[in-house]
Amino acid sequence: MTRHRVVVTGFGVISACGNGWEPYWDSALQGRSAVREVERLKLNGFSFKYAGTIRDFDPKQYVENRKSLKVMSREIQLAVGAAKLALQDAGLFGTAYDQSRFGVTLGTGIINNDLDEIGVGFKNAIDGSGRFSMAKFGQEGVRSLFPLWFLKYLPNMPACHVSIAYHLRGPSNTITTSSAAGAQAIGEAYRVIERGDADIMLAGGTDSKLNAMGISRFHLLGLLSKRAGLPEHVYTPFDERHDGIVLGEGAGILVLESLENAKRRGAPIYAEITGYGSSSDFNFDPRDEDDFTGKRVAMRRALEDAGIEHHDVDVIVANGSGVPQGDIQEALAIHSFCMGSFDKQSVTALKSVTGDLVYGSGGVEAVIAALIANKRVVPPVTNLKKPYPECPLPLVRDKAKSADVTNVMFNNFGFGGQNASLVFKHVKA
Amino acid sequence: MTPLGNNVRDTWLRVTQGKSGIGPITLFDASTFNTRIAGEVKNFNFERWLERNPPLASATRSTFFALQAAAEAYKDAMLKPFSVDSRRFGLYFGAGDSGIDFEPFIKTLMASFGPGAELVDKGKYLHHAPEHMSALRELESQPFMTVTHLTRLFDIRGPVSNCLTACAASSQAIGEAYEWIKRGDADVMMSGGSHSMVYPLGIAGFSLLTALSTRNSEPEKASRPFDKKRDGFVISEGAGVLIIEELQHAKKRKAHIYGEVVGYGSTADSYRLTDMDPEARGASEAMRIAMTKAGIGPADVDYINAHGTSTSVNDSLETTVIKKVMGEYAKKIPVSSTKSMLGHMIAAAGGVEAIFCLLAMRDSIIPPTINYEEPDPELDLDYVPNVARRTDVNVALSNSFGFGGQNICLALRRYDGA
Numbered sequence: 001m002t003r004h005r006v007v008v009t010g011f012g013v014i015s016a017c018g019n020g021w022e023p024y025w026d027s028a029l030q031g032r033s034a035v036r037e038v039e040r041l042k043l044n045g046f047s048f049k050y051a052g053t054i055r056d057f058d059p060k061q062y063v064e065n066r067k068s069l070k071v072m073s074r075e076i077q078l079a080v081g082a083a084k085l086a087l088q089d090a091g092l093f094g095t096a097y098d099q100s101r102f103g104v105t106l107g108t109g110i111i112n113n114d115l116d117e118i119g120v121g122f123k124n125a126i127d128g129s130g131r132f133s134m135a136k137f138g139q140e141g142v143r144s145l146f147p148l149w150f151l152k153y154l155p156n157m158p159a160c161h162v163s164i165a166y167h168l169r170g171p172s173n174t175i176t177t178s179s180a181a182g183a184q185a186i187g188e189a190y191r192v193i194e195r196g197d198a199d200i201m202l203a204g205g206t207d208s209k210l211n212a213m214g215i216s217r218f219h220l221l222g223l224l225s226k227r228a229g230l231p232e233h234v235y236t237p238f239d240e241r242h243d244g245i246v247l248g249e250g251a252g253i254l255v256l257e258s259l260e261n262a263k264r265r266g267a268p269i270y271a272e273i274t275g276y277g278s279s280s281d282f283n284f285d286p287r288d289e290d291d292f293t294g295k296r297v298a299m300r301r302a303l304e305d306a307g308i309e310h311h312d313v314d315v316i317v318a319n320g321s322g323v324p325q326g327d328i329q330e331a332l333a334i335h336s337f338c339m340g341s342f343d344k345q346s347v348t349a350l351k352s353v354t355g356d357l358v359y360g361s362g363g364v365e366a367v368i369a370a371l372i373a374n375k376r377v378v379p380p381v382t383n384l385k386k387p388y389p390e391c392p393l394p395l396v397r398d399k400a401k402s403a404d405v406t407n408v409m410f411n412n413f414g415f416g417g418q419n420a421s422l423v424f425k426h427v428k429a
Numbered sequence: 430m431t432p433l434g435n436n437v438r439d440t441w442l443r444v445t446q447g448k449s450g451i452g453p454i455t456l457f458d459a460s461t462f463n464t465r466i467a468g469e470v471k472n473f474n475f476e477r478w479l480e481r482n483p484p485l486a487s488a489t490r491s492t493f494f495a496l497q498a499a500a501e502a503y504k505d506a507m508l509k510p511f512s513v514d515s516r517r518f519g520l521y522f523g524a525g526d527s528g529i530d531f532e533p534f535i536k537t538l539m540a541s542f543g544p545g546a547e548l549v550d551k552g553k554y555l556h557h558a559p560e561h562m563s564a565l566r567e568l569e570s571q572p573f574m575t576v577t578h579l580t581r582l583f584d585i586r587g588p589v590s591n592c593l594t595a596c597a598a599s600s601q602a603i604g605e606a607y608e609w610i611k612r613g614d615a616d617v618m619m620s621g622g623s624h625s626m627v628y629p630l631g632i633a634g635f636s637l638l639t640a641l642s643t644r645n646s647e648p649e650k651a652s653r654p655f656d657k658k659r660d661g662f663v664i665s666e667g668a669g670v671l672i673i674e675e676l677q678h679a680k681k682r683k684a685h686i687y688g689e690v691v692g693y694g695s696t697a698d699s700y701r702l703t704d705m706d707p708e709a710r711g712a713s714e715a716m717r718i719a720m721t722k723a724g725i726g727p728a729d730v731d732y733i734n735a736h737g738t739s740t741s742v743n744d745s746l747e748t749t750v751i752k753k754v755m756g757e758y759a760k761k762i763p764v765s766s767t768k769s770m771l772g773h774m775i776a777a778a779g780g781v782e783a784i785f786c787l788l789a790m791r792d793s794i795i796p797p798t799i800n801y802e803e804p805d806p807e808l809d810l811d812y813v814p815n816v817a818r819r820t821d822v823n824v825a826l827s828n829s830f831g832f833g834g835q836n837i838c839l840a841l842r843r844y845d846g847a
Contacts (some may be wrong), residue, residue, distance in 0.1 A: 113529075116547055135458065142637065145633065151833075160702060163699045174571055174594050279582075280585065416576070418577070
């Protein structure tokens with residue numbers, strides 16, 4: 001079976017850093033966090049102070065069909081927006097590509113309902129005694145909901161909207177493996193091109209948990225950081241002060257393309273994707289500090305797929321969620337993966353730049369991982385002052401570091417125990 | 430796990446007898462909903478699982494269905510702990526999401542209607558949520574948790590993924606699992622899917638889209654694919670799990686082989702969100718790709734398990750698709766929709782339907798499309814009306830078309846021993 005080589009030819013990012021990959025890359029290089037005090041949500045004193053909120057995204061700039069906007073949740077809008085930016089960056093937007101050889105694979109999760117939108121149905125189901133009545137909900141409640149309400153929240157809708165907006169008729173998939181979904185979607189799209197089922201794929205992730213249901217769920221799970229301080233300094237993965245996640249929102253989409261196709265149309269190539277591995281953690285308890293084997297196995301599989309050895313890896317872009325157990329597990333996994341010796345590797349982590357995009361994190365962070373392979377510069381871990389002693393990794397601190405980068409390992413690990421790793425390789429101009 | 434039985438044997442027996450698993454909704458009080466019928470899984474012993482696995486206490490119905498079906502598949506494939514290299518044993522699943530944890534959500538929401546400009550006071554919601562909601566149940570409602578439990582309980586340490594492409598999810602999972610094995614990433618894969626959308630917001634959502642049958646007075650007659658009086662699909666629930674294995678690996682351990690996965694096509698309609706493409710290019714292309722990969726032509730196809738949802742549009746367009754792809758053979762190929770008996774298990778549908786294709790090969794019997802009473806003049810294929818048919822099946826296709834325009838076709842072939 002012929003295996004096609006797959007390259008990265010475009011990036012589309014919408015995040016708290018701004019629109020397009022450039023402001024995101026710039027923030028990462030400067031070690032500048034886009035986490036701010038929360039403005040958009042009025043939370044009436046509930047202590048949720050900081051987030052990587054997108055401030056200047058106007059969906060109308062990205063969605064031509066205004067009627068479509070009504071059936072798009074924020075996650076869908078962000079995906080359609082990032083997809084447009086990616087197509088533009090790859091020089092594909094508005095060109096005549098072969099639609100049947102062009103597909104999309106996105107990582108998404110449960111899209112949370114807008115409480116005001118769904119709330120109407122429940123408010124209209126309150127009976128005379130002031131209680132919720134299922135009998136009333138079945139009629140008046142249901143009838144008062146927006147008829148297409150349901151369509152805004154199905155997890156496969158971001159990929160469907162992207163395929164409709166840009167006429168992509170090739171393979172379409174939606175991956176829902178927790179915070180590993182974004183990288184896994186990229187890995188799966190890579191496979192689709194590798195085996196010849198498409199020439200080009202849009203791949204990445206989208207998410208926004210900056211809504212009441214999302215915040216509530218993360219709060220209940222005890223995963224959120226409780227620290228106070230300067231907003232841009234509060235999110236500190238791998239630092240001794242790490243105490244949890246600061247949420248962000250956004251979408252990151254890569255254009256993956258067969259090498260032949262990219263060459264044929266003379267597209268600039270950012271990097272080659274050469275490895276993908278996935279696994280599930282072997283123990284059940286996500287808080288088990290000793291269970292790093294699943295994570296190591298995902299990295300090993302990506303490495304073997306790329307046909308390289310651990311000492312060929314120059315940079316590891318860690319998942320680094322800032323949840324102490326997760327950071328420790330990952331540090332152990334990386335340690336064990338590198339067999340305890342880091343002769344030339346550097347490790348960085350990106351979540352403190354934008355906040356944690358959860359199901360969408362793999363999409364945006366993969367953009368930086370591919371850019372590291374492209375530009376041979378490694379951004380520092382933003383907000384890393386004093387590394388947590390149990391995470392003894394060669395973390396890049398304070399400022400970006402130039403390095404002779406050939407292979408970049410990118411980790412995206414989910415809190416449900418799903419893991420995905422990718423390898424991006426430098427391509428000589 | 431289906432509305433017709435909690436194992437393959439019972440389900441298949443009733444499917445070949447043309448029985449319906451649809452009845453009134455009992456899982457919640459649906460008495461005032463426009464649609465009050467569904468295909469529910471019955472008499473399932475959740476406690477038996479809980480006794481042995483206390484961490485499942487907060488797991489969803491869908492996860493339990495997946496575990497039960499997976500346990501049956503694992504046993505049927507004669508797999509045992511340490512009988513396969515667990516690092517070469519992978520999982521590609523199509524587990525659906527489980528919706529909102531309804532009761533705690535209502536309690537929280539009722540306490541959060543505010544006097545302010547916005548209907549729901551978000552601060553109040555966040556304050557009240559911990560009083561009513563359970564962290565573990567919130568975690569379990571996430572679409573990856575089914576996979577988390579499956580990998581743990583069946584010691585699956587190979588590559589793992591979960592896709593959720595609406596009604597096409599478990600067919601897509603099987604197709605991708607097949608690709609993983611072909612590529613050499615695993616020797617054995619567990620695949621298929623599980624789902625339950627028989628909950629108030631699930632019924633409400635599809636009802637508002639006018640996709641559901643409202644034939645409440647005759648539940649068993651409500652799902653009537655290809656019949657002129659079809660008026661929508663019937664939601665049902667369950668799981669269908671398959672063990673897919675590299676041929677030499679299966680031979681070496683002398684496993685029973687039901688059939689071979691020979692082709693998989695995946696396309697998008699890229700048309701409109703709420704409508705299927707009237708030209709049905711995407712669906713036709715998915716079938717063509719699956720057949721090309723399988724190296725088969727229309728003359729080779731003995732059976733098509735249709736997506737056949739019983740909605741006006743799907744059944745008419747699927748008929749068009751089959752005519753387009755099969756040409757002069759279209760009317761000769763038996764096409765049936767087992768959704769006529771089981772309803773639509775959404776993400777889990779394709780897993781169960783792939784199993785039926787393989788059992789049709791084993792038993793030389795094609796399951797019927799029941800409730801086919803009045804032909805629709807435009808829909809003129811051989812839908813295997815009402816009664817199962819004895820005939821050899823060597824090659825079968827299984828169609829799954831997801832909401833939003835995602836099309837999957839699987840090609841399966843009887844294993845000839847070579």
